Amino acid sequence: MVPITVLSLLAGGYLYATVPVSYQSQSSVALLDSSAVARLAPTFGNPISNAGGSLIVTADVLIRTLESDDAAKELRGRGVTDPYTAGFAPASDSPLLVLSVTGTDREKVLKETSTLTTFAGEQLNALQVAAKVPAPYTVQTAPVVLPQTPVAKSKSRYQDIAAVVILGVVSAFLLSILMEGVAVVRRRRRLVKTVARRPRENGDPDRVRTGAVHRRVDATAILTVYLVLAFFIPSNLALPALGGVGTPANVFALLGLLWYLATWLGGRVLPAPGTRLARVAMCVLGTAVLAAYVADAMRESSHEEILGADRGLIGFLVWVSLVVLTSAGIQDRARLDVLMRRVVVLGSVVAAIGFYDFFAATNIADSIHIPGLQTSVAQVTVMDRGSFTRPRSTTAQPLEFGGMLAILLPFAIQQALDPIRAHRHALRRWGPVLLMAGALPLTVSRTSIIGILLVALVMVPRWKPARRWSAIGVMTASVAVFKVLIPGLIGTITGLFASFLSNSDSSTQARTVKYSAIVPYLKEHPLFGRGFGTFTPDLYFFTDNQYMLTAAEMGVLGLIALFTLFITGIHQGGGIRRLARTESDRELGQAFFASSLVALVISATFDSLSFPMFAGMFFLMLGAGGSYLGLLRRAATAVDPAPADTADVPLPELVESR
Numbered sequence: 181m182v183p184i185t186v187l188s189l190l191a192g193g194y195l196y197a198t199v200p201v202s203y204q205s206q207s208s209v210a211l212l213d214s215s216a217v218a219r220l221a222p223t224f225g226n227p228i229s230n231a232g233g234s235l236i237v238t239a240d241v242l243i244r245t246l247e248s249d250d251a252a253k254e255l256r257g258r259g260v261t262d263p264y265t266a267g268f269a270p271a272s273d274s275p276l277l278v279l280s281v282t283g284t285d286r287e288k289v290l291k292e293t294s295t296l297t298t299f300a301g302e303q304l305n306a307l308q309v310a311a312k313v314p315a316p317y318t319v320q321t322a323p324v325v326l327p328q329t330p331v332a333k334s335k336s337r338y339q340d341i342a343a344v345v346i347l348g349v350v351s352a353f354l355l356s357i358l359m360e361g362v363a364v365v366r367r368r369r370r371l372v373k374t375v376a377r378r379p380r381e382n383g384d385p386d387r388v389r390t391g392a393v394h395r396r397v398d399a400t401a402i403l404t405v406y407l408v409l410a411f412f413i414p415s416n417l418a419l420p421a422l423g424g425v426g427t428p429a430n431v432f433a434l435l436g437l438l439w440y441l442a443t444w445l446g447g448r449v450l451p452a453p454g455t456r457l458a459r460v461a462m463c464v465l466g467t468a469v470l471a472a473y474v475a476d477a478m479r480e481s482s483h484e485e486i487l488g489a490d491r492g493l494i495g496f497l498v499w500v501s502l503v504v505l506t507s508a509g510i511q512d513r514a515r516l517d518v519l520m521r522r523v524v525v526l527g528s529v530v531a532a533i534g535f536y537d538f539f540a541a542t543n544i545a546d547s548i549h550i551p552g553l554q555t556s557v558a559q560v561t562v563m564d565r566g567s568f569t570r571p572r573s574t575t576a577q578p579l580e581f582g583g584m585l586a587i588l589l590p591f592a593i594q595q596a597l598d599p600i601r602a603h604r605h606a607l608r609r610w611g612p613v614l615l616m617a618g619a620l621p622l623t624v625s626r627t628s629i630i631g632i633l634l635v636a637l638v639m640v641p642r643w644k645p646a647r648r649w650s651a652i653g654v655m656t657a658s659v660a661v662f663k664v665l666i667p668g669l670i671g672t673i674t675g676l677f678a679s680f681l682s683n684s685d686s687s688t689q690a691r692t693v694k695y696s697a698i699v700p701y702l703k704e705h706p707l708f709g710r711g712f713g714t715f716t717p718d719l720y721f722f723t724d725n726q727y728m729l730t731a732a733e734m735g736v737l738g739l740i741a742l743f744t745l746f747i748t749g750i751h752q753g754g755g756i757r758r759l760a761r762t763e764s765d766r767e768l769g770q771a772f773f774a775s776s777l778v779a780l781v782i783s784a785t786f787d788s789l790s791f792p793m794f795a796g797m798f799f800l801m802l803g804a805g806g807s808y809l810g811l812l813r814r815a816a817t818a819v820d821p822a823p824a825d826t827a828d829v830p831l832p833e834l835v836e837s838r
Contacts, residue, residue: 181352181353181355181356184348184352184355185348187348188347188351188352189345189348191344191345192341192345195340195341195344196341199340199341200284202282202284202332202333203282203284203285203289203330203333204280204281204289204331205280205281205289205290205292205293205327205328205329205330205331206278206279206325206327206328207278207279207280207293207294207296207297207323207325207326207327207328208276208277208323208324208325209276209277209279209297209301209321209323209324210274210275210276210277210321210323211238211239211242211275211277211304211320211322212319212322213319214316214317214318235274235275236275238275238304238319239268239276239277242266242277242300242304243268243277245307246279246296246299246300246303247265247266251299251303255295255299258295258299260281260292260295260296260299261292262281262282262283262292263281263282264279264280264281264282264292264296265278266278266279266296266300276324279293279296279297279300280293281296282333290327290329290330293327293328293330294327297323297327301320301321304319304320304321305318360445397439398510398515399436399440399505399506399515400510400515400519402436402439402505402509403505403519403800404519404522405432406429406432406502406796407522407523408526409427409428409429409432410427410429410792410793410796410797411527411529411530411574411793412526412529412574413427413428413429413548413550413553413574414545414548414574414575415427415429415574415575415576415791415792415793416545416555417548417553417554417555418430418553418554418555419553420553420554423487423491424491424495424790424792425491425492425494425495425498427792429796430494430495430498430792430796433498433501433502433796434494434497434498434501436505437500437504437505440501440504440505440508440509449509451507451508452507452807452810452811453810453813453814454810454814455507455508455806455807455809456806457752457806458503458507458748458752458802458803458805458806459503459504459507459508459806460748461741461744461745461748462499462500462503462504462745464741464744464745465496465741465742465744465745466496466500467737467741468712468735468737468738468740468741469492469493469496469712469734469738471708471737472489472492472708472710472711472733472734472737472738473489473492473493473711473712475705475708475709475710475711475735476489476710476711476712476714477489477711479705481710481711481714482719484718484719485710485714485716485719488711488715488719489712489714490713491713492711492712492713492714493713495713495792495795496712499795499799502796502799502803503802503803503806506519506800506802506803506806506807507803507804507806507807507810510804510807511807513811516804516807516808516811519804520591520595520804521595523588523591523797524588524591524595525612527584527592527797528612528616530574530575530581530585531615531616531618531619532615532619533574534571534572534619534622534623535618535622536571537569537571537572537573538568538569538571538619538622541569542569543571543572544573544574545572545574545575548574565624565625565672567668567672568622568624568668568669568672570622570624571619571622571623573619574793575793575794576791576792576793578623578625579623579625579627579785579786579791580786580788580791580793580794582619582620582623582625582627583627583628583778583779583782585616585619585620585631586620586627586631586632586634586635586778587631587778587794587797587798587801588775589613589616589617589620589631589632589635590635590770590771590772590774590775591768591771591775592612592616593613593635593639593771594768594770594771595609596610596612597647597764597767598767599763599764600764620632621662621669621670621673622669624669624672624673624676625676626677626680626785627785627786629673629677630781630782630785631778631781631782634774634778634781635774638770638774639767639770639771639774642766642770694721694722694723694724694725694728697721698728698732701715701720701732702731702732702735705735706736707735707736708734708735708737708738709731709732709733709734709735709738710732710733712733712734714733715729715732715733722787723787724785724786725784725785725786726742726784726786726787726788726789726790727742727783727784729787729790730742742783745802746776746777746783747780748776748802749775749776749798749801749802750776750777750780752772752776752802752805752808753769753770753771753772753773753774753775754769754773755769755809755812756769756808756812757769757770757773759809759812759813759815759816760812765808765812772801772805776801776802776805779798
């Protein structure tokens with residue numbers, strides 16, 4: 181890997197030294213109406229105030245004239261040999277033109293921009309003379325911004341250098357993995373031959389190092405780092421170039437996927453048997469995403485939509501990473517239990533932050549600023565409903581906060597009831613349940629209440645009568661406690677559902693209008709959609725419904741893939757419950773069932789997968805469900821090994837290196 185990396189660095193340095201820096205200069209020219217027209221109302225002699233449709237048409241004709249081959253030939257005769265552009269000023273509805281020249285000689289670029297500005301006025305006059313326009317009706321050009329001092333444009337230069345270096349490093353990385361895989365196969369064959377000739381000596385035991393320092397990096401450790409980044413860095417903070425998918429947690433998840441690929445290609449790890457279902461569901465989603473990406477490439481999409489489609493692919497790879505690391509990377513039940521406990525504990529901390537936000541009437545995430553990251557959600561401010569501040573903790577929006585807690589709450593309940601943890605203090609077992617369940621009503625949203633009701637409807641009926649009636653009593657007492665401690669909260673929540681049922685709520689009416697507004701987009705591309713990640717609010721509008729958004733972006737195929745994901749999660753929960761031999765595992769299966777059902781239902785109330793923390797937790801649980809199901813399947817099909825022949829020689833195991 182070293183020589184190829186060094187060569188790529190040398191190539192990048194060579195490009196840096198030899199590729200010249202480009203400079204760009206701009207000027208702005210406005211079209212002024214004729215003196216005869218300016219005398220008429222409403223301008224009354226002021227030509228600057230008249231920028232109607234006729235002048236915009238004239239400006240468009242002038243732009244097309246400047247970009248013609250004849251104009252380019254004339255400009256080359258005047259010394260303008262560098263590339264130039266002419267177009268309307270950004271975000272302008274008036275005949276304001278921007279002329280720019282890009283070249284490697286700063287002084288020459290400035291001179292060429294002045295020549296181009298003068299030439300634009302001459303061309304407009306020539307067009308009007310050729311049309312025999314009377315002098316009183318002649319449109320004039322007026323420079324608004326004179327040719328500016330050329331500015332260095334080094335972005336494309338650095339992009340080319342970075343592309344060469346990255347290509348070299350990635351190539352070296354993949355080549356090293358390939359060579360290492362070949363070496364592992366050869367080493368395994370040599371060991372088999374050696375051990376077949378000579379048994380292992382009793383005085384040469386395997387060395388096993390224990391402790392935190394010597395513990396090898398595994399999928400649980402990588403996912404733990406992902407959870408810390410996802411929970412404690414606000415999900416609205418992201419790398420500027422990647423938009424909403426560029427959160428530090430997502431970037432680390434992509435690195436985790438590279439780690440898994442490296443260990444897999446190197447022969448150190450194999451996917452856990454019996455865990456294929458979750459990855460097959462991701463393949464179905466991947467087919468829909470790629471089909472939508474091709475559909476976007478085949479239509480006339482804007483630059484913003486192209487960038488959105490690219491970000492959509494990155495986000496999909498993040499989801500793939502989470503599912504692969506949990507379902508295929510974790511093969512030990514103990515390590516999987518550790519990961520699930522960490523998810524619940526960290527989620528309860530996020531819920532506790534939500535309590536602070538509610539009672540302090542603020543958002544603690546607003547005070548978190550990390551250099552290099554910027555908010556990817558426009559106008560994220562403190563949101564109120566009624567007389568209450570809706571907390572969002574470290575999420576991007578209160579709906580994401582409530583939805584994320586709703587899909588984690590079943591696992592907090594399962595761990596609190598787990599007999600293995602019965603010896604622990606009650607606060608350690610039930611603290612996460614109280615924090616998560618208590619934070620859900622504080623969001624003052626229908627989504628959170630629907631989520632907590634679904635969890636109760638799925639889990640409580642499966643319990644024994646004594647536990648069931650105790651749970652009903654606790655839930656009834658909780659409503660009374662909220663009514664006493666936070667007056668007006670229960671009334672506000674019930675009012676939300678009453679207005680929803682009567683269709684008198686402004687939020688409900690706005691959603692109804694969106695249902696009809698999105699129909700034309702569905703009819704344009706019904707099968708594959710407009711492109712995953714392209715239906716952004718800044719270009720279109722908020723859908724507030726994941727199914728509507730998926731139908732617009734990925735069509736019918738995307739809806740099938742989305743339902744496949746949710747049904748896969750529900751099926752895995754049911755499979756765990758059917759194969760479970762202990763009451764604890766049956767509770768775990770019911771928790772996965774409830775979590776996936778909650779995600780299925782509340783995705784109709786907001787665009788759930790557009791929020792990185794909710795999407796991350798959903799796909800993490802999807803992969804974890806597949807991993808647990810694989811463990812139970814292997815345990816159910818396991819048979820007692822046959823007695824080993826004393827003449828057989830045990831073969832050494834290849835242990836994954838640290």
